[in-house]
Amino acid sequence: MSSVRKSKNAVDLTQKTFFVMTGASRGIGRTMAIECAAKMATGSVIVLIARTAAGLEETKAQILAKNPSNVTVFLITLDLTRPSAEQISSQIFDATLNERNLDEFKLAMIVHNVGSIGDVKRYAKDFCDMDEWHDYYAINVFSVIAMNTEFLKRFNTQTRRLVVNISSKLALQPCKSLTMYCSGKAAREMYFRTLALExxxxxxxxxxxxxxxxxxxxxxxxxxxxxxxxxxxxxVFKGLRETKTMLQPIETTIKFLRVIESGDYESGAHIDYYDN
Ligand SMILES: NC(=O)c1ccc[n+]([C@@H]2O[C@H](COP(=O)([O-])OP(=O)(O)OC[C@H]3O[C@@H](n4cnc5c(N)ncnc54)[C@H](OP(=O)(O)O)[C@@H]3O)[C@@H](O)[C@H]2O)c1
Known part of the structure; x- marks a missing residue:
């Protein structure tokens, strides 16, 4: 009988886990949070971040309905446009880790899902307002990097750690009207690729x-x-929706779970829903 060797990147979500999901108040982040949390063991800590309290409450309710074990869900209502290092450290990590012994977690996982589309009503040549660029990059790149840095600082032991950047095909390929989005996604992905390499x-x-x-x-x-x-x-987007070829959040979440649980990728890789 041949045995299947699991990749070193495979994660076991059924363990006691410290889990952070940004952009958890709706859309892809909500569904991914619910489905990941559904597998987690008693004692797991789940941290959901976004600006909209009602959306976070709904995600939490769905998590608790699906996971009958004793997990703790923290809701953090925070605008990630320009969080200070102090806010990230105290509101996200101190508040949720409290005085816990980090070694009690068998897995620490962060999903950087937060994202905004930027102004899609103008072409690239018409973007000249530096404040607008700063704000866009602050949400989509700088705060992601700051939060990731703090996560790695806290979990700097031998705890199994998984860092996920929710990227896009548009990190690799330009698209008319989506100037801010494409350039922000490219920058964000290259940060994680460099980090993985190092x-x-x-x-x-x-x-x-x-x-x-x-x-x-x-x-x-x-x-x-x-x-x-x-x-x-x-x-194109109208056509995708009308022909029902646009995915539902649960479809991409199922694929996502398959990728992280099989670990069938190189660290730093860009894996797309449509990849085999
Ligand atoms: N949908 C797609 O087809 C697609 C394709 C490729 C990649 N993605 C990526 O997938 C991720 C999720 O996208 P989605 O389609 O689910 O988008 P969405 O429905 O617009 O959700 C975005 C999430 O980010 C949060 N967010 C936005 N601005 C924020 C801010 N300033 N501070 C804190 N949280 C903020 C939102 O919560 P609040 O508004 O409550 O703060 C919400 O929970 C994004 O990174 C996106 O780029 C999406």
Whole structure:
């Protein structure tokens, strides 16, 4: 009988886990949070972050309905546009880890899902306002890096760690009307690729994944469909929705779980929903 050797990147979500999900109040982040948390063992700590308290409450309710074991869910209502290092450290990590012994967690996992589409009503040549760029990069790149740095600082032991960046095909490929989004996703993904290159070879307990979820029906894709300056882009997204070829959050979440549980990727890789 042949035995199947699990990849070193495979994670076991059924263990006692410290789990952070940003952008957890709706869309892909909500569904991924619910489905990941559904597997987690008693004593796991689940941290959900976004600006909308009601959306976070709903995600929490669905987690608790699906996971009958004794997990603790923290809701953190925080605007990630310009969080200070102090806010990240105290509101996200001190508040949820409290005085726990970090060694009690068998897995520490963070999913950087937060994302905004930026202004889609203008072409690239018309973006000249530096404050607008700063704000866009602050949410989509800088706060992600700051939070990730703090996560790795806290879990710097031999605890098994998984860092996921929710990326996009548009980190690799330009799209008319989506100037801010494409450039922000590219920068964010390159940060995680560089981090993986530097850390993962010498730290076998750390895995880093860039996951592109495919086109998914959420508020983000609705905004593109209704507001993109380029008519052809609006039509593509409208067509995907009308022909029901746009994915539902649960479809991409199922694929995501398969990827992280099999660990069938190189750390730092870009894995797309449509990859085999
Ligand atoms: N949908 C797609 O087709 C698609 C394709 C490829 C990649 N993605 C990526 O998948 C991720 C999730 O996208 P989605 O489609 O689910 O989008 P969405 O429905 O618009 O959800 C975005 C999430 O990010 C949070 N968020 C936005 N701005 C924030 C801020 N300033 N501070 C804190 N939280 C903030 C939102 O919560 P609040 O508004 O409550 O703060 C919400 O929970 C994004 O990174 C996106 O780029 C999506």
């Amino acid at each position: 850390e993962c070879e010498r730290d076998s307990a750390l895995s880093i994944l860039n996951y592109a979820p495919g086109p998914v029906q959420t508020e983000m894709t609705e905004e593109i469909e209704t507001s993109a300056v380029e008519f052809g882009v609006r039509e």
